[in-house]
Amino acid sequence: VLRAPTPGDHAYGATLLVLGSYALFHAVLAALMAAFLTARVVRGFTSPSRQAEFPVVTLWVDYLAGASTLILVVAHLPGLLA
Numbered sequence: 001v002l003r004a005p006t007p008g009d010h011a012y013g014a015t016l017l018v019l020g021s022y023a024l025f026h027a028v029l030a031a032l033m034a035a036f037l038t039a040r041v042v043r044g045f046t047s048p049s050r051q052a053e054f055p056v057v058t059l060w061v062d063y064l065a066g067a068s069t070l071i072l073v074v075a076h077l078p079g080l081l082a
Contacts, residue, residue, distance in 0.1 A: 012078065019071045023064075030064050033057045 007014040037057050040046050046053075 016075055019075065023068050023071050026060075026064050026067065030057075030061050033060055 004010075004016050005013040007017045033053075034057060037053050040053065
């Protein structure tokens, strides 16, 4: 992966750029969601009856972990098969 061609030279490099950008965007979004949830907890805006955000953020982070794992496998697969 470190010796991958540039995105303009080969489709593999372009694919890595798109997949990496996708994972990075979703990681930033997950960090924003976690920061928002933390701010709500610190300020006391959550209660046992108002916890709708907790499962949503948990599901998003689980999706991010699965997608990132799949992206890493796909990125390293050509090197493993060669």
